[in-house]
Amino acid sequence: KAGVTQTPRYLIKTRGQQVTLSCSPISGHRSVSWYQQTPGQGLQFLFEYFSETQRNKGNFPGRFSGRQFSNSRSEMNVSTLELGDSALYLCASSPGTNTGELFFGEGSRLTVL
Amino acid sequence: SQKIEQNSEALNIQEGKTATLTCNYTNYSPAYLQWYRQDPGRGPVFLLLIRENEKEKRKERLKVTFDTTLKQSLFHITASQPADSATYLCALEDNNNDMRFGAGTRLTVKP
Numbered sequence: 032k033a034g035v036t037q038t039p040r041y042l043i044k045t046r047g048q049q050v051t052l053s054c055s056p057i058s059g060h061r062s063v064s065w066y067q068q069t070p071g072q073g074l075q076f077l078f079e080y081f082s083e084t085q086r087n088k089g090n091f092p093g094r095f096s097g098r099q100f101s102n103s104r105s106e107m108n109v110s111t112l113e114l115g116d117s118a119l120y121l122c123a124s125s126p127g128t129n130t131g132e133l134f135f136g137e138g139s140r141l142t143v144l
Numbered sequence: 145s146q147k148i149e150q151n152s153e154a155l156n157i158q159e160g161k162t163a164t165l166t167c168n169y170t171n172y173s174p175a176y177l178q179w180y181r182q183d184p185g186r187g188p189v190f191l192l193l194i195r196e197n198e199k200e201k202r203k204e205r206l207k208v209t210f211d212t213t214l215k216q217s218l219f220h221i222t223a224s225q226p227a228d229s230a231t232y233l234c235a236l237e238d239n240n241n242d243m244r245f246g247a248g249t250r251l252t253v254k255p
Contacts, residue, residue: 087242132190135187
């Protein structure tokens with residue numbers, strides 16, 4: 032069974048640009064969550080999607096958005112990038128129907144210059 | 145505000161000893177608590193889940209306790225090995241499928 036796949040693994044952007052990150056969950060998983068990880072703040076919850084609907088949202092500005100497609104693949108977008116957006120963005124999938132473990136991808140490392 | 149605190153940023157122990165990591169929380173009523181392991185440059189990997197009505201859970205050399213009165217979970221690794229060196233994260237989940245993580249404790253096991 033293939034794991035969670037995130038693309039791209041690494042990217043460099045400049046301030047003011049926007050970025051789109053992609054996540055393919057484990058086959059059959061309907062929930063996808065996104066987290067931002069930085070050395071100072073740890074893992075911060077961005078949002079969770081279940082069956083194409085945003086089910087939970089963390090405390091991030093509106094520049095951070097996401098969506099989920101009918102095949103459960105998810106994308107997140109960050110507009111008007113700031114230096115502080117440099118982080119590891121992690122996607123996690125789960126069946127979504129019962130509480131249980133999250134399966135994480137390897138992350139997308141974003142550097143904003 | 146809700147807080148999840150893991151006792152220390154870093155913990156160093158000698159091989160063969162028991163490592164004990166702490167996770168405390170405030171203003172939270174978790175239904176479940178989970179522990180994850182994260183290696184540098186990798187995504188977290190699930191280790192154990194314990195429910196609010198469970199006191200203790202074991203898996204091989206790992207043991208987790210959950211005290212909802214103290215609002216604390218303890219994570220133990222017995223007979224620790226250098227391969228156990230990693231960052232360990234606790235995560236709390238409420239009944240709304242909302243899961244939040246602590247900042248993690250970086251464990252180093254020295255041979």
